[in-house]
Structures are given as structure tokens and as C-alpha cells.
Amino acid sequence: MFVEQIKVGEMENFCYILACESTGRAALIDPGDEAERLLACLNEQELQLQYILCTHFHPDHTLDVPDLREKTGASVAMHEADIPLYEDTVDLTLHDGDTIPIGEEIQVRVIHTPGHTPGGVCYLTDGRLFTGDTLFVGDSGRTDLPYGHRPTLGASIRKIMELPEDTMILPGHDYGPTPTSTLLQEKRQNINAEEYGFLKP
Numbered sequence: 001m002f003v004e005q006i007k008v009g010e011m012e013n014f015c016y017i018l019a020c021e022s023t024g025r026a027a028l029i030d031p032g033d034e035a036e037r038l039l040a041c042l043n044e045q046e047l048q049l050q051y052i053l054c055t056h057f058h059p060d061h062t063l064d065v066p067d068l069r070e071k072t073g074a075s076v077a078m079h080e081a082d083i084p085l086y087e088d089t090v091d092l093t094l095h096d097g098d099t100i101p102i103g104e105e106i107q108v109r110v111i112h113t114p115g116h117t118p119g120g121v122c123y124l125t126d127g128r129l130f131t132g133d134t135l136f137v138g139d140s141g142r143t144d145l146p147y148g149h150r151p152t153l154g155a156s157i158r159k160i161m162e163l164p165e166d167t168m169i170l171p172g173h174d175y176g177p178t179p180t181s182t183l184l185q186e187k188r189q190n191i192n193a194e195e196y197g198f199l200k201p
């Protein structure tokens with residue numbers, strides 16, 4: 001499995017390339033900006049874009065999605081609860097527990113984590129959790145934007161904290177001291193751990 005973290009745009013957004021090395025099939029998670037650069041990265045690795053996986057509908061994560069969809073023919077996937085809030089086309093409606101196959105090697109599990117938006121999701125594959133704006137390194141997503149709900153986000157984060165502690169988290173923004181982290185590290189260091197009830201002393 002090939003995974004690459006790419007910072008795009010002006011809001012420290014992280015986009016990810018996830019690819020099956022035996023088939024060259026790939027997914028982009030949250031290609032919010034710099035579509036041309038992302039296409040160049042895919043071409044350089046000789047990857048064929050199969051899916052565009054959105055963690056949620058916000059423009060900093062989805063701005064270049066329609067352009068990439070048109071240029072590559074990839075299917076855009078989003079959770080059903082965010083689709084009414086998103087103004088462009090979605091090809092694949094996601095639900096909690098869905099599995100998305102990428103090539104032969106990769107199965108991506110959809111975990112519904114509402115609170116930042118109603119249809120926010122995390123994507124889990126092979127010990128890696130792509131957390132969007134649900135959980136950052138050292139912090140968690142805003143709940144003061146329209147459709148945000150703080151107790152719901154707390155419940156979502158407690159749900160993902162039930163995964164193995166060595167699960168690597170790959171967030172939607174570079175807001176922390178390091179670009180990635182683990183659930184264990186977040187249980188110990190996240191600023192919201194006590195409030196949301198997942199603190200591990």
C-alpha cells in the first residue's frame with residue numbers, strides 16, 4: 001500500500017494519496033486545492049484515480065473535487081448526511097460501516113464521526129485512520145460552525161478511541177507539532193481529552 005501526505009492550499013490542509021501498488025488503483029482523500037499538482041503526483045507514480053473520498057463537505061476539503069472528478073472520471077464518495085450540504089455531484093453515498101475496495105490490496109472502512117459536520121467520517125485502513133476535521137494532532141475539530149455540535153463530536157471521538165491505541169492518525173490539517181500521531185498519543189496529549197472523556201493519564 002502506498003500512502004502519501006500532501007499539504008495543499010492556504011489553510012494547512014492535508015490531502016492524501018492512497019494506492020494499491022499491485023494494480024495502480026488510487027484514491028485521493030480530501031483534495032481541497034491544487035488539483036494540477038495532485039494530478040502530477042498521481043501521474044508521476046503511474047496511478048489511476050478510482051475514488052475521491054471526502055471526510056466532509058467543507059470547501060477547504062472539497063474545492064477541487066469537481067475538477068478532479070471531471071478530469072479523471074473518479075467516483076466521489078461522501079457520507080449521506082453531508083450530501084444535502086454539498087453543492088456538487090456525489091457518485092457514492094456512504095454509510096457507517098461501509099467498505100470501499102481500492103484495487104486488490106486495500107479495503108477502506110467508513111466510520112461515521114458526526115459533530116464537526118453531520119456527515120463527517122473517518123476512513124480506516126490497515127492501522128491508519130484518516131480523521132479529517134474530527135481529530136487533529138493535539139486538538140479536535142471546530143463545533144462553532146453551522147451544523148457543528150460539540151457533544152456529538154465528543155461521542156464520535158470516544159468511538160474512534162476504541163480502536164487499537166497504536167492506530168496512526170492522519171488528520172485533515174497540519175495544526176499540531178507533528179504531521180501525524182497515534183490514538184495513544186492523543187489520549188495522553190490532546191487538549192480536549194479530558195472534556196471529551198478519553199484522557200489516559
Ligand SMILES: [Zn+2]
Pocket residue numbers: 056058116133
Ligand atoms: Zn471542516
Ligand SMILES: [Zn+2]
Pocket residue numbers: 058060061133172173
Ligand atoms: Zn478543514
